[in-house]
Amino acid sequence: MTFELNRRSFSLAGLAAALGLATPVSAAEDPLPSWNDGPAKRALQAFVRRVTTQGPDFVAPAERIATFDNDGTLWAEMPVYFEVLFAVDRGRELAAKDPALAAREPFKSLVEKGAAGLAGLTQAQVVELVAVTHSGMTTEQFQQIARAWFATARHPTTKRLYTQMVYQPQLELLAWLRREGFKTFIVSGGGVDFMRAFAEPVYGVPPEQVIGSSVETRWEMREGVPVLVKLPKVSSVDDKDGKPINIDLQIGRRPILAFGNSDGDLEMLQWTQAGPGARLMLLVHHDDAVREWAYDRDSKIGRLDKAWDAAVKNGWTVVSMRREWKQIFPPE
Amino acid sequence: MTFELNRRSFSLAGLAAALGLATPVSAAEDPLPSWNDGPAKRALQAFVRRVTTQGPDFVAPAERIATFDNDGTLWAEMPVYFEVLFAVDRGRELAAKDPALAAREPFKSLVEKGAAGLAGLTQAQVVELVAVTHSGMTTEQFQQIARAWFATARHPTTKRLYTQMVYQPQLELLAWLRREGFKTFIVSGGGVDFMRAFAEPVYGVPPEQVIGSSVETRWEMREGVPVLVKLPKVSSVDDKDGKPINIDLQIGRRPILAFGNSDGDLEMLQWTQAGPGARLMLLVHHDDAVREWAYDRDSKIGRLDKAWDAAVKNGWTVVSMRREWKQIFPPE
Numbered sequence: 001m002t003f004e005l006n007r008r009s010f011s012l013a014g015l016a017a018a019l020g021l022a023t024p025v026s027a028a029e030d031p032l033p034s035w036n037d038g039p040a041k042r043a044l045q046a047f048v049r050r051v052t053t054q055g056p057d058f059v060a061p062a063e064r065i066a067t068f069d070n071d072g073t074l075w076a077e078m079p080v081y082f083e084v085l086f087a088v089d090r091g092r093e094l095a096a097k098d099p100a101l102a103a104r105e106p107f108k109s110l111v112e113k114g115a116a117g118l119a120g121l122t123q124a125q126v127v128e129l130v131a132v133t134h135s136g137m138t139t140e141q142f143q144q145i146a147r148a149w150f151a152t153a154r155h156p157t158t159k160r161l162y163t164q165m166v167y168q169p170q171l172e173l174l175a176w177l178r179r180e181g182f183k184t185f186i187v188s189g190g191g192v193d194f195m196r197a198f199a200e201p202v203y204g205v206p207p208e209q210v211i212g213s214s215v216e217t218r219w220e221m222r223e224g225v226p227v228l229v230k231l232p233k234v235s236s237v238d239d240k241d242g243k244p245i246n247i248d249l250q251i252g253r254r255p256i257l258a259f260g261n262s263d264g265d266l267e268m269l270q271w272t273q274a275g276p277g278a279r280l281m282l283l284v285h286h287d288d289a290v291r292e293w294a295y296d297r298d299s300k301i302g303r304l305d306k307a308w309d310a311a312v313k314n315g316w317t318v319v320s321m322r323r324e325w326k327q328i329f330p331p332e
Numbered sequence: 333m334t335f336e337l338n339r340r341s342f343s344l345a346g347l348a349a350a351l352g353l354a355t356p357v358s359a360a361e362d363p364l365p366s367w368n369d370g371p372a373k374r375a376l377q378a379f380v381r382r383v384t385t386q387g388p389d390f391v392a393p394a395e396r397i398a399t400f401d402n403d404g405t406l407w408a409e410m411p412v413y414f415e416v417l418f419a420v421d422r423g424r425e426l427a428a429k430d431p432a433l434a435a436r437e438p439f440k441s442l443v444e445k446g447a448a449g450l451a452g453l454t455q456a457q458v459v460e461l462v463a464v465t466h467s468g469m470t471t472e473q474f475q476q477i478a479r480a481w482f483a484t485a486r487h488p489t490t491k492r493l494y495t496q497m498v499y500q501p502q503l504e505l506l507a508w509l510r511r512e513g514f515k516t517f518i519v520s521g522g523g524v525d526f527m528r529a530f531a532e533p534v535y536g537v538p539p540e541q542v543i544g545s546s547v548e549t550r551w552e553m554r555e556g557v558p559v560l561v562k563l564p565k566v567s568s569v570d571d572k573d574g575k576p577i578n579i580d581l582q583i584g585r586r587p588i589l590a591f592g593n594s595d596g597d598l599e600m601l602q603w604t605q606a607g608p609g610a611r612l613m614l615l616v617h618h619d620d621a622v623r624e625w626a627y628d629r630d631s632k633i634g635r636l637d638k639a640w641d642a643a644v645k646n647g648w649t650v651v652s653m654r655r656e657w658k659q660i661f662p663p664e
Contacts, residue, residue, distance in 0.1 A: 065540075192581070192584065206585075208515070208541075208583045219573035219576060248471055248549060251539065252542060253540060267551060270558050271558055274558050
């Protein structure tokens with residue numbers, strides 16, 4: 001049972017605690033029920049206790065910044081980044097209305113073969129596909145397009161909605177960190193507008209705490225009403241060193257906890273580690289071929305190679321999906 | 333008396349309210365004591381009541397975004413933007429250690445005449461001064477430099493610390509909006525790193541809610557420790573249409589309240605107005621030559637010309653400093 005007080009709820013247990021009353025903590029209150037009682041869960045519990053308890057490692061709530069990569073860290077990324085699958089569907093929609101577009105690559109392959117057509121495209125053609133499908137509309141129109149896709153599109157093999165391809169253990173971790181006074185941010189190579197179309201309802205992360213890759217926008221007056229038009233020109237690639245650069249620009253404070261899964265997260269984890277005081281760096285290891293996918297060093301996307309070596313060297317926490325996660329996806 | 337609960341304090345009155353107990357509201361609890369009981373204060377009170385009360389104009393707390401310009405809106409901007417005065421002091425420090433720098437403009441004039449030397453510089457020379465004094469160091473070194481300046485530098489005419497050149501009525505407004513569930517952002521043409529050096533202790537606005545102009549940074553490993561180096565290349569000018577563009581990029585949600593003071597804020601106010609539901613757009617009018625400065629249409633900085641006309645046409649709230657503010661600056 002919760003009361004709504006000044007825009008956030010607090011539990012009866014919290015109220016009792018504030019009034020100095022003892023409250024029993026039962027096993028049912030485990031904030032991470034989908035995490036096995038293994039080294040990763042224990043590292044998280046020990047870290048949160050250290051930084052939230054008065055003592056040498058205490059961190060003021062305002063400085064409890066936690067940053068999470070998205071693809072492969074908060075949701076799956078196989079067989080290909082979901083945003084590329086969105087671009088395929090959107091590209092086919094555009095081609096259906098424009099024969100000239102349908103007749104040329106990269107659209108021709110997608111019209112003929114669907115997502116399977118991606119295999120025959122060059123890297124430059126995929127980039128063009130993403131650019132064309134992510135520009136030419138206002139920022140608000142893009143939100144509507146992305147939300148409509150999330151409401152109906154389904155993953156090619158699991159047939160789940162993409163918003164159900166998120167990791168249940170991470171949903172629990174995000175919610176628990178926020179209850180412990182952390183501010184949770186997404187810092188991902190994905191498009192910022194694409195992620196904002198679902199981050200708040202699914203992850204509980206509001207748009208102002210989503211950092212991602214972006215395109216330039218142009219201010220325009222349309223019949224007296226201002227709009228921002230998305231242009232086919234990348235303004236920021238939020239990957240590798242782009243992550244600490246954007247963290248510094250948009251957060252202005254160094255994270256004390258960072259969670260990634262690939263070499264694209266290496267610099268974010270190094271940046272997090274280099275600050276003073278208690279720090280926790282984590283990497284998801286995709287080693288569960290039965291319940292999810294298994295890949296790391298030789299993967300074309302989500303490659304975990306240099307970041308793995310850094311984890312071993314620096315004692316970062318590698319989270320084996322197979323061993324540490326009781327459940328991967330939320331119940332449908 | 334307050335309890336500390338889960339990183340935020342709440343009053344006995346708030347607790348009583350949560351438990352359904354009646355609490356008397358006395359005149360002493362006026363959240364805006366430095367505002368006269370005039371049209372601006374009444375507009376603010378009516379707006380906050382509308383959006384926080386269940387009804388047709390209710391706005392969910394997560395969507396209560398308020399954006400404030402800084403120069404001329406939250407603190408003074410005369411005789412020149414304070415960040416330029418910081419650049420003058422910093423430029424003289426650099427010149428004192430480097431005779432080659434001291435011998436050439438724009439440094440030569442500043443070494444000889446101090447801030448008075450600004451008058452003889454071209455616009456391009458002032459831009460160079462700002463670029464040189466805001467780059468070449470790591471982001472953390474810049475924070476230290478700026479904080480040291482704020483700790484000792486004083487305004488040329490009032491002799492106050494710059495952190496005491498903030499407007500007391502605005503400090504009250506920021507704090508009150510936050511108590512009413514708003515998230516308060518600064519969106520200003522000032523340098524983001526410069527503003528972050530004082531925004532949290534002075535305004536209660538954390539670094540991640542400060543948006544400003546910025547330079548590019550470069551990721552670099554120095555003896556195994558990563559740093560971000562500020563480069564003399566502007567990446568974003570957070571002024572005019574740059575304001576809604578950065579609001580969209582970094583907040584991803586349209587403000588429902590925006591407060592500016594000059595033509596540089598016009599697009600931010602237009603963007604705020606163009607959303608659905610209840611909206612409040614405000615402009616500070618610097619019309620108090622006795623307690624502050626008086627300027628508007630013909631001013632070289634802080635010019636209030638096109639935005640004034642838009643305010644008249646659209647019914648935005650113009651806040652006369654002379655008539656609406658009981659007190660301008662906080663007690664020393």
